[in-house]
Amino acid sequence: MKASPWRRAIRWGSRLDLAAWLLLVLFLGVLAGGVFPRRLLRAGLLQVIFVSAVALLALATLACTFRCWRRAWRAVRNAPERPEGLPHTASLSAPDGAPVGKVRAVLNAHGLQVSASSDSSGTLLRGCRYRLAPLGTLLTHVGALLGVSGGGLSWLQRAAELSPFTGDPGYPLVILAGVLLLAGTTLSFYFPQVWLLVWMGPDGALTLGGRAGARAWDFEQEFADIVAEIRSALETQP
Amino acid sequence: MMVTLAYFVLLLALAIGFAVRKGIFDRLPALLSAFAWALLSAGLAQRGWEAGHWPIAGRYEFALCWVWAILALSLLLVADQGRVVHAYLSPWPLAAAALVFTYALAFPDAQKAIAPLSPVLRSPWLQIHVLSALLAYGAAAVAAGLAVERLLAHESPLERPALRMVAIGFTWLTLSILAGMVWAQGAWGRYWDWDIKEVWALGTWLWYLFLLHAHPFLRRREQRLAWLIIAGFALVSFTFAGVPWLVHLLRLETLHGY
Numbered sequence: 001m002k003a004s005p006w007r008r009a010i011r012w013g014s015r016l017d018l019a020a021w022l023l024l025v026l027f028l029g030v031l032a033g034g035v036f037p038r039r040l041l042r043a044g045l046l047q048v049i050f051v052s053a054v055a056l057l058a059l060a061t062l063a064c065t066f067r068c069w070r071r072a073w074r075a076v077r078n079a080p081e082r083p084e085g086l087p088h089t090a091s092l093s094a095p096d097g098a099p100v101g102k103v104r105a106v107l108n109a110h111g112l113q114v115s116a117s118s119d120s121s122g123t124l125l126r127g128c129r130y131r132l133a134p135l136g137t138l139l140t141h142v143g144a145l146l147g148v149s150g151g152g153l154s155w156l157q158r159a160a161e162l163s164p165f166t167g168d169p170g171y172p173l174v175i176l177a178g179v180l181l182l183a184g185t186t187l188s189f190y191f192p193q194v195w196l197l198v199w200m201g202p203d204g205a206l207t208l209g210g211r212a213g214a215r216a217w218d219f220e221q222e223f224a225d226i227v228a229e230i231r232s233a234l235e236t237q238p
Numbered sequence: 239m240m241v242t243l244a245y246f247v248l249l250l251a252l253a254i255g256f257a258v259r260k261g262i263f264d265r266l267p268a269l270l271s272a273f274a275w276a277l278l279s280a281g282l283a284q285r286g287w288e289a290g291h292w293p294i295a296g297r298y299e300f301a302l303c304w305v306w307a308i309l310a311l312s313l314l315l316v317a318d319q320g321r322v323v324h325a326y327l328s329p330w331p332l333a334a335a336a337l338v339f340t341y342a343l344a345f346p347d348a349q350k351a352i353a354p355l356s357p358v359l360r361s362p363w364l365q366i367h368v369l370s371a372l373l374a375y376g377a378a379a380v381a382a383g384l385a386v387e388r389l390l391a392h393e394s395p396l397e398r399p400a401l402r403m404v405a406i407g408f409t410w411l412t413l414s415i416l417a418g419m420v421w422a423q424g425a426w427g428r429y430w431d432w433d434i435k436e437v438w439a440l441g442t443w444l445w446y447l448f449l450l451h452a453h454p455f456l457r458r459r460e461q462r463l464a465w466l467i468i469a470g471f472a473l474v475s476f477t478f479a480g481v482p483w484l485v486h487l488l489r490l491e492t493l494h495g496y
Binding site: 034185215 | 399408409423448
């Protein structure tokens with residue numbers, strides 16, 4: 001089934017490489033203003049290019065926000081079902097049966113909140129850290145949109161030469177935008193989401209699977225550490 | 239005195255770092271850097287005590303604090319070595335610190351003298367603005383040091399430690415600009431005035447935002463990422479040291495005269 005033009009436009013507008021190119025154009029515009037200030041900024045063509053780049057970037061951000069909020073919300077709400085399909089996997093065996101307590105203790109020690117579910121085929125432990133982190137991208141995008149809107153409002157007020165004593169209507173928006181950008185980047189960069197699932201079969205076979213946000217720089221190492229710690233815990237007699 | 243001593247200890251760490259890349263002395267640059275950082279911290283504390291305010295007034299003090307931030311972040315990478323694929327023994331972040339330190343010490347004595355803080359600079363927002371800018375600039379310098387290391391020694395991994403530094407720097411840069419806007423609104427009645435310094439700060443912020451969006455698409459990724467990070471440091475350095483020169487050269491008016 002072919003996607004509607006609207007959907008295709010949103011998909012195209014939310015491409016990361018498009019955002020990168022627009023940011024580069026905007027950067028070059030700002031750089032031109034920084035090297036040849038005032039004189040060049042008064043030049044009509046440069047203003048048109050700059051404002052067009054800002055407007056296009058705002059549209060791309062809007063498309064990206066439209067597309068990513070559902071993805072972000074899903075990532076927050078939905079836990080992975082099985083460990084096998086996750087990017088990092090490992091297998092262990094526990095000859096003495098399913099050591100739920102030991103595995104849970106290891107996951108807890110790594111700051112993961114663990115929930116357990118069991119059925120006749122085995123037990124699944126789900127560990128998660130910073131579950132809300134995928135909302136960080138959403139916050140930064142909403143922040144960027146608010147920032148552009150606030151900047152636009154301030155510009156309109158100055159262009160209309162309104163009295164400064166009436167207050168700048170763009171100021172609160174820009175500050176709110178800054179706070180959202182800050183919260184979003186902090187959430188994304190410092191508190192990336194981590195999932196770690198452990199499936200324990202009745203025969204003592206353990207399957208581990210892990211997934212982490214792109215900014216979880218150390219997750220590969222952490223996953224290896226957790227596997228080693230669980231292995232060590234299994235070898236320890238109760 | 240302590241500041242000058244810190245400078246020479248840092249140069250020693252740098253020289254040893256370049257001379258001894260591997261072997262029994264490979265931890266010496268980190269130890270000496272820690273010593274230089276402690277000396278610099280003491281020097282800055284003494285200066286702040288004598289001045290009665292944080293030592294962040296003027297470009298000399300800012301440059302010293304920038305060195306402090308570079309060394310602090312480099313040492314944090316060392317401390318975190320068990321978890322991060324790091325280049326902590328790389329002398330290049332230390333070289334960035336030495337470069338900034340040399341720039342600071344080259345200021346004429348009149349500009350190094352302790353001065354009272356002007357009333358407009360006494361706002362807590364200014365302190366947040368400057369302190370967060372210091373961390374951002376420090377992270378930019380460390381990331382650039384790691385990037386140079388990657389370009390010169392191809393086996394050195396770059397992406398994780400350098401991108402982590404860029405991410406740290408970007409967040410702090412955002413806070414710095416935000417706090418600066420709040421301060422400007424209070425001090426000048428306008429949160430943004432397209433002042434030359436503001437334009438360059440925005441340019442730097444946009445560059446890092448571009449870098450964070452573009453890095454997944456780069457072909458020959460690590461090498462190009464390294465160049466982008468080095469360009470980011472060049473921008474940061476120009477925003478700090480080059481803009482006053484540009485103001486003088488083009489006879490511009492700026493409110494960021496300190």
